Amino acid sequence: MADTDTDTGAKTPRERYRAQVRAEIKERAWEQIATAGASALSLNAIAKQMGMSGPALYRYFAGRDELITELIRDAYRSLADTFRAASASAPGAGLAELARALRDWALEDPQRYFLIYGTPVPGYHAPDDITAIAGENMAMLLDAAAAPAPDGPVTSTATSTATSAMTSATTALDTDLEGLGRQWADGHPAPAAHLHRALAFWTRLHGILSLELAGHFNGMGFDPGLLYAAELDDLLAHSPPH
Amino acid sequence: MADTDTDTGAKTPRERYRAQVRAEIKERAWEQIATAGASALSLNAIAKQMGMSGPALYRYFAGRDELITELIRDAYRSLADTFRAASASAPGAGLAELARALRDWALEDPQRYFLIYGTPVPGYHAPDDITAIAGENMAMLLDAAAAPAPDGPVTSTATSTATSAMTSATTALDTDLEGLGRQWADGHPAPAAHLHRALAFWTRLHGILSLELAGHFNGMGFDPGLLYAAELDDLLAHSPPH
DNA sequence: AGAATTAGTTAGAGGCTATCACGAAGCGTA
DNA sequence: TACGCTTCGTGATAGCCTCTAACTAATTCT
Numbered sequence: 001m002a003d004t005d006t007d008t009g010a011k012t013p014r015e016r017y018r019a020q021v022r023a024e025i026k027e028r029a030w031e032q033i034a035t036a037g038a039s040a041l042s043l044n045a046i047a048k049q050m051g052m053s054g055p056a057l058y059r060y061f062a063g064r065d066e067l068i069t070e071l072i073r074d075a076y077r078s079l080a081d082t083f084r085a086a087s088a089s090a091p092g093a094g095l096a097e098l099a100r101a102l103r104d105w106a107l108e109d110p111q112r113y114f115l116i117y118g119t120p121v122p123g124y125h126a127p128d129d130i131t132a133i134a135g136e137n138m139a140m141l142l143d144a145a146a147a148p149a150p151d152g153p154v155t156s157t158a159t160s161t162a163t164s165a166m167t168s169a170t171t172a173l174d175t176d177l178e179g180l181g182r183q184w185a186d187g188h189p190a191p192a193a194h195l196h197r198a199l200a201f202w203t204r205l206h207g208i209l210s211l212e213l214a215g216h217f218n219g220m221g222f223d224p225g226l227l228y229a230a231e232l233d234d235l236l237a238h239s240p241p242h
Numbered sequence: 243m244a245d246t247d248t249d250t251g252a253k254t255p256r257e258r259y260r261a262q263v264r265a266e267i268k269e270r271a272w273e274q275i276a277t278a279g280a281s282a283l284s285l286n287a288i289a290k291q292m293g294m295s296g297p298a299l300y301r302y303f304a305g306r307d308e309l310i311t312e313l314i315r316d317a318y319r320s321l322a323d324t325f326r327a328a329s330a331s332a333p334g335a336g337l338a339e340l341a342r343a344l345r346d347w348a349l350e351d352p353q354r355y356f357l358i359y360g361t362p363v364p365g366y367h368a369p370d371d372i373t374a375i376a377g378e379n380m381a382m383l384l385d386a387a388a389a390p391a392p393d394g395p396v397t398s399t400a401t402s403t404a405t406s407a408m409t410s411a412t413t414a415l416d417t418d419l420e421g422l423g424r425q426w427a428d429g430h431p432a433p434a435a436h437l438h439r440a441l442a443f444w445t446r447l448h449g450i451l452s453l454e455l456a457g458h459f460n461g462m463g464f465d466p467g468l469l470y471a472a473e474l475d476d477l478l479a480h481s482p483p484h
Numbered sequence: 485a486g487a488a489t490t491a492g493t494t495a496g497a498g499g500c501t502a503t504c505a506c507g508a509a510g511c512g513t514a
Numbered sequence: 515t516a517c518g519c520t521t522c523g524t525g526a527t528a529g530c531c532t533c534t535a536a537c538t539a540a541t542t543c544t
């Protein structure tokens with residue numbers, strides 16, 4: 001679907017071929033991950049599946065780690081594209097659109113979600129270009145968190161009346177958050193309230209998605225989508241004052 | 243520390259020895275997991291580390307999967323003990339104590355947390371006794387969510403005034419949650435509002451902990467503990483009416 | 485057409501899980 | 515105490531895996 005490599009440059013026929021093989025390797029890798037998880041990814045199995053024997057894949061990827069890193073990169077890119085599309089859908093697209101897009105994206109391929117937000121391997125450090133994409137995503141989230149709700153909360157009938165209750169812990173966090181926007185999204189100047197809402201948005205929705213995709217809601221007969229919608233509404237109910 | 247096996251029965255000297263070896267294996271396994279993650283756990287390495295050669299460990303565990311399952315079981319047990327201790331600390335111990343205990347427990351050994359709440363391996367299904375412990379934990383959480391706050395929120399100065407704003411998504415979830423308590427905690431009859439708060443508590447705190455332990459807050463210079471406290475306060479601010 | 489680059493092969497080292505058959509302890513009991 | 519049964523630990527082996535090295539074959543460039 002997302003042929004990220006097929007159309008890179010593609011000048012000489014060798015590069016074309018190379019890019020195509022790389023893309024097919026990644027495709028098989030994604031299938032394997034979707035069915036058995038990232039830990040069960042086997043270069044050998046992919047090679048055999050493609051009709052060539054073992055070490056041939058090392059012409060295309062330096063090793064298993066590089067392949068997985070590439071998949072992580074693609075996952076981040078895919079999420080960024082999804083966010084971009086959601087932001088472009090409406091002029092003043094806000095958190096609701098992002099939330100919808102995030103959930104759809106996560107449900108589309110749970111293991112891809114876990115490749116980004118799942119259990120980290122202690123030694124691993126993502127390369128800079130990947131953290132850069134993560135920063136882009138954070139920037140889009142911040143933009144949405146800064147934009148006021150169009151006409152009150154979209155999927156909600158609540159009038160945002162309860163905005164004044166400030167707890168001490170919130171103020172403590174907000175002072176910590178003061179003037180921190182510069183480090184996050186490439187020079188994004190954001191007030192603490194926006195950072196705070198962006199963080200709450202991120203952590204709350206991730207909390208639900210993570211537990212849902214991992215199957216922790218399985219026994220209990222309720223609809224995680226409703227919980228997601230309720231939390232989103234609660235988030236939107238405390239909208240920016242203007 | 244948590245010698246779950248050392249003191250099981252211990253009648254004949256053989257059983258004593260066996261239990262002790264099993265405990266040492268698990269100890270080494272925990273060390274390995276803490277430093278390299280669960281996917282890097284190697285029976286062979288543990289055996290070599292204990293001075294015996296490879297297949298000897300199969301006398302004590304049927305295989306790698308059984309050892310990991312046992313570690314997961316111990317992790318759930320440890321969390322249950324932690325919750326129990328937090329609940330027993332004060333007579334009307336509520337969500338605040340549970341939240342504190344959960345965070346301390348998670349930070350104490352992140353990989354142990356991820357063993358429960360991390361990336362699931364697609365094929366795996368936890369045995370019934372493990373899901374039973376998970377149910378116990380849910381029950382304790384529900385108890386805390388049902389208990390009214392002692393004298394207003396503990397770590398907060400907020401007066402819980404904003405309780406009346408009901409969004410449509412919330413009511414949709416609450417009708418879905420109606421009369422669901424029976425399935426969860428062994429016959430626990432809980433109103434929808436309590437279930438809802440328990441779920442919000444769980445998912446929000448897990449969302450923060452998961453991202454924090456995975457290092458997703460690393461670049462951004464704020465204190466995750468403050469975010470945790472702020473979210474907890476927000477949770478407690480919408481306390482039960484009585 | 486010849487030279488240089490690249491693709492893919494087999495062989496092999498070293499790691500892992502897991503099974504099997506065998507010796508070597510230990511334990512309960514006659 | 516001495517016998518027999520049970521259990522522990524061993525080496526050997528099969529079958530995976532990652533990854534390196536040397537070699538062949540195909541393709542592209544000059």
